[in-house]
Amino acid sequence: MPNHSNEELVSQIESSNKRKYFLEKLSEKVFLFCSLLSVISLLLIIGFVFYKGTHPFFAEGYSFIEFIFGLDWVPSEDKFGILPMIVASIFATIGALIIGVPIGLFTAIFLAEIAPKSIARIISPAVQLLAGIPSVLYGVFGLAIIVPFLQNHLGLAKGQSLIAVILVLAIMMLPTIVTVAETSIRAVPKTYREGSLALGASPIGTIFKVVVPAAKSGIMAAIVLGLGRAIGETMAVILVAGNSLVLPTSLTDSIRPLTTNIALEMGYAFGTHQEMLFATGIVLFSFILILNLVLAKIGSKGGK
Amino acid sequence: MRKAKDYFFQSLLWLSAIITIATLCIIVGFIFYKGIHLINLDFIFGDYSPSGGGGILPMIVTTIYTIVISLLIATPIGILAAVYLQEYAKQGRLIRIIRFATESLTGIPSIIYGLFGAVFFVTVLKMGMSIIAASLTLTIIVLPVIIRTTEEALKTVPLTYREGSLALGTTKLQTLYKVILPSAMPGILSGIILSIGRIVGESAAIFLTAGTVAAMPENIFSSARTLTVHSFLVTQEAGDIELAAAVGIVLIVIILILNLSATFISKKLNKADY
């Protein structure tokens, strides 16, 4: 009798252990599946965009070279060339970087190193907040203030222009750059500064020769993030770009970057036209990829 | 000479900071100046009317719908994915692939998500331009955010917690639910709040997947517009900067509340825990 119950107990424990064991295994599988979902999403996105975007070139006999280097985009006449948009995207992004990066970085250095603590404590969170406000609002500001300013005070025939886009993007990327760069500068150990100061370097010299190089990877990350925001921005840009299909030759030309081409026409495009917008997406995608790779290279070289 | 150089750089730093702060103040000031006189209860809780005037309740409801639906899907998936990456997975190729995918998702511009959503959810899965299509697209957008913040939060849970719990004879799963996840809660919550911010601020992806219907959504299969898209459309279509700014104020206040609650929650929870 006691023997019997003992056996029962053992088998009970065993079965409960088995259940536990099974549950553990099952949950691990569920967790794995969840983490694979991001891979699946990425594959789906890339797969769809590439499948749709390459279709005209493989199946419908359109030339990829003519697509990239073509100057005319007239969907109703079956002309799909996106060189003006590629150039517009590059110019707008570079322009925004030239203005936004130095100002953003210097502001980050100021907040982290020079500003009195009481001031930094108010401004840093405020800037952080601004990194979160919808980019559309920067576009609204651009259309209401920058565009009329360019027209009325600088005498441009139309304020919707490359320079307006550059200004809006530069302002938009400022909070991102400041916030990320400031964090990385603050993370540089105190001993670095003390060492440099003890060797007789001036405070400013210490900042530029010691602290900034030490925070290089974080600063690089800030630039990449700002860059990503600038090249990918769509709705704010639509409002101030003018969306002309002209190859930009001056800051006052109105432009149509890659992103706005997609957003403007996706609503009513179908057939080949729609597929060409996906092809535009592929070009945009490749840009982001190349830029990230280049900057990662620069970053790692600098690190050595 | 060196003094002059130092002085130069110092003034450069001051100048940059002043430019940044002044620009940002001007933008926020501009939005409040233009929009504040439109803000009242009727504006926020009134129904929209195409014949002009009216409120933004439909857009607020749409925004809430997209937030709730995308978080309902993304939060559990994101947390469990992070748990796998931090607590279960062994280093290897699979992990590298998963991490690479998560990071790549973060870098994709939202217009590409919009393209994808407009074909995959709207056309292939036949959801039509709808809140659900937009929410699913947003789910993919915020998934990496939740995974990453949860991972960071899990990293901060001391190893001793796990060891202590396991030593008491609990299973890994029990340890996870009773010990690890509760102590990682502040980090997870701030990740969720970050995601809400991202959803509220998103425009291009929603524009292409939810459409632009300016009416109270009947259900999640209706086409509708969120606050941010509304702000864009009234600027573009009607040139109504004041209305756009008023919607902007609502958006800024929402973001402000989100930020404050993130700080508050993480402070409070940290105190409660340690």
Next chain:
Amino acid sequence: MNFKKKLMTGIASLSLILVISGCSQDNTEAEPSSGNQYTLAISGSTSVGPLAEKLAEKFEGKNAEVNIEVNQIGSSAGITNSLSGVSEIGMSSRDLKEEEKQEGLAETIIAYDGIVVVTHPTNKVQDLTLDQVKQIFTGEVTNWKELGGDDMEIVVVSREDGSGSRDAFQEIVGYSSGELIRSSIVASGNGNIKTTVAMNKHAVGFISFEYIDDTISTVKINGVQATAENVLQQKYLLSRPFLFVNKPENLTESGQKFIDYILSPEGQEIVSEAGAIRVK
């Protein structure tokens, strides 16, 4: 720990409230009549859109069982949507092309509309010939002084490729999309063109009659003022029909009812109030 629990209950109850309020919203809107609402999906031209929205608002007031969803995405897209069944009815502000007719689309003219060339209120040019309009939009004329105005550059604002207004405008004026001056600003929608022109003293664009207000000035074409009367008497050249198109097999009872309502005297009254030109 306690706080955490409170927080969790807070979040849970909040989301519950949201869900419930979402549901009750639906209930209050469905009004007394039968439970389920039918959603009538309409999409297409941004020129027809505002009119369709006004008609829908009135129609829904009388027919609580129908909910009309108007998506303004451009004529071509609306026609495609009605062909593919995404929308029950498509709105077009241009005539159907041959190949579109062959796919078996039925069309109903719900109104006529004029397209008006608009400039900044300070612009002195008040009258253009159709040929001059063509020269402006193809870039042959680039300065207002050549047209009797001030010495300043002309900034052309056009609708996007695929817009019904643009197709109709180009067809009447006589130039093709490829001939449009490249530096023209492209605006996606009538409202957008109006805003852009109203903000820029150099600009010229074209919009539908419904959008005319005092922020812009209208230009006579061949000496004829852009008015509904002149369109009806066929003196004013820039006019086109507003169409509702649908596949006959897709049209539901509610859809038919809405079309009938628009063509009724009451519906046509709304048409002329909205600034379009009545059919009857």
